Amino acid sequence: MFPVSKGRASRQAHVQIPEGTYEEEHGRRGFFGRSSQLYHLNLPTGWTRVEGPLRPHLFAGARSAPPDLDDPNGGPLKILKNDDTEILISRRRHSMPYIFRNADADEVYFVHRGTGVCETDYGPLNFEPGDYLHFPKGTSYQFQPKTDDNFFLVIRSIHELTWPDRGLMGKHAFIDPMMIESPEPVAHRENGREFELRVLRRGELTKFFYPHHPFDVVGWQGDLSPIRFNVRDLRPVVSARYHMPPTVHATLFSDTCAICTFAPRPLESDPDCEKVPFFHRNVDWDEFIFYHAGEFFSRGGIEPGSMTLHPQGIHHGPQPNARASARNKTETREVAVMVETWNPLRICEEALAIEVPEYATSWSREARASR
Numbered sequence: 001m002f003p004v005s006k007g008r009a010s011r012q013a014h015v016q017i018p019e020g021t022y023e024e025e026h027g028r029r030g031f032f033g034r035s036s037q038l039y040h041l042n043l044p045t046g047w048t049r050v051e052g053p054l055r056p057h058l059f060a061g062a063r064s065a066p067p068d069l070d071d072p073n074g075g076p077l078k079i080l081k082n083d084d085t086e087i088l089i090s091r092r093r094h095s096m097p098y099i100f101r102n103a104d105a106d107e108v109y110f111v112h113r114g115t116g117v118c119e120t121d122y123g124p125l126n127f128e129p130g131d132y133l134h135f136p137k138g139t140s141y142q143f144q145p146k147t148d149d150n151f152f153l154v155i156r157s158i159h160e161l162t163w164p165d166r167g168l169m170g171k172h173a174f175i176d177p178m179m180i181e182s183p184e185p186v187a188h189r190e191n192g193r194e195f196e197l198r199v200l201r202r203g204e205l206t207k208f209f210y211p212h213h214p215f216d217v218v219g220w221q222g223d224l225s226p227i228r229f230n231v232r233d234l235r236p237v238v239s240a241r242y243h244m245p246p247t248v249h250a251t252l253f254s255d256t257c258a259i260c261t262f263a264p265r266p267l268e269s270d271p272d273c274e275k276v277p278f279f280h281r282n283v284d285w286d287e288f289i290f291y292h293a294g295e296f297f298s299r300g301g302i303e304p305g306s307m308t309l310h311p312q313g314i315h316h317g318p319q320p321n322a323r324a325s326a327r328n329k330t331e332t333r334e335v336a337v338m339v340e341t342w343n344p345l346r347i348c349e350e351a352l353a354i355e356v357p358e359y360a361t362s363w364s365r366e367a368r369a370s371r
């Protein structure tokens with residue numbers, strides 16, 4: 001089908017939105033497929049009541065108590081999952097007494113709070129807030145935090161996570177590969193006691209016991225290894241005259257999910273141009289966001305450590321207060337991690353305890369309050 005324009009509509013998407021309307025994008029395949037912009041007289045997310053399973057969700061990550069918070073042998077807490085992607089929280093306070101290997105999935109740790117070292121079979125990687133640690137499927141690792149108060153967002157993807165193709169922007173856009181750190185080998189010459197390696201395969205743990213430290217690599221070469229990079233080294237691609245779709249912030253990509261980072265950046269300066277994300281009704285992707293630091297300008301009532309899930313099929317977009325407060329802003333200092341999944345995410349039972357149910361109708365409440 002070719003593009004057409006009907007009624008009172010802007011000729012360009014996200015520019016010169018007709019006075020008194022809210023723009024909504026109804027699109028296929030995230031922001032890559034066919035789409036139309038619809039101009040509403042009322043907030044597309046202004047429902048006052050929901051009956052049935054579909055709704056936006058907010059989880060208070062700061063209230064979570066994963067099994068690894070106090071038990072060194074415990075694991076992270078599963079929040080959301082589908083058949084290819086899982087989202088978990090780890091708040092590990094103590095060093096891991098075992099080594100862990102995920103033989104089912106790539107793992108990404110985003111460090112929200114805490115510093116320390118993560119030993120791997122390739123060598124150690126230090127970590128600090130704002131770091132991404134990517135462990136390709138089959139990497140063995142052992143977290144050794146130096147701080148008591150630690151918080152990691154963990155993303156597991158059955159399909160390999162790689163760098164997205166930056167196309168015409170070139171190979172240095174968003175993050176220069178020179179800012180990506182890989183470990184220097186440090187061989188542990190230790191024996192005389194038992195070392196435990198836990199391997200996760202097909203969802204089941206198997207424990208292997210070695211008489212020597214398994215991290216005994218004296219050298220390595222190749223193009224597969226755990227890596228580390230920090231959000232302060234991301235240089236977001238922005239336009240003064242156009243609100244770029246969130247996929248421009250894609251950090252790592254697999255066949256079934258995209259991890260994107262909203263990093264500090266200037267906002268659009270053209271007066272005709274929208275500064276806040278437009279309302280959209282993705283029907284092919286679920287959207288999960290973890291809020292790390294700064295002021296989250298598109299959604300009110302969100303604090304660091306909060307997590308939202310906007311499932312496929314319903315609208316999502318900025319809250320009324322956010323639209324008003326964005327008007328005079330020239331930049332945003334927010335840092336948030338977004339995970340978009342092709343397959344719908346299910347909420348794990350353990351996550352229900354930290355859900356904030358009022359979130360589902362927060363747009364209509366805020367709109368009434370600001371009237």
Ligand SMILES: [Fe+2]
Binds near residue numbers: 280287316
């Ligand atoms: Fe979205």
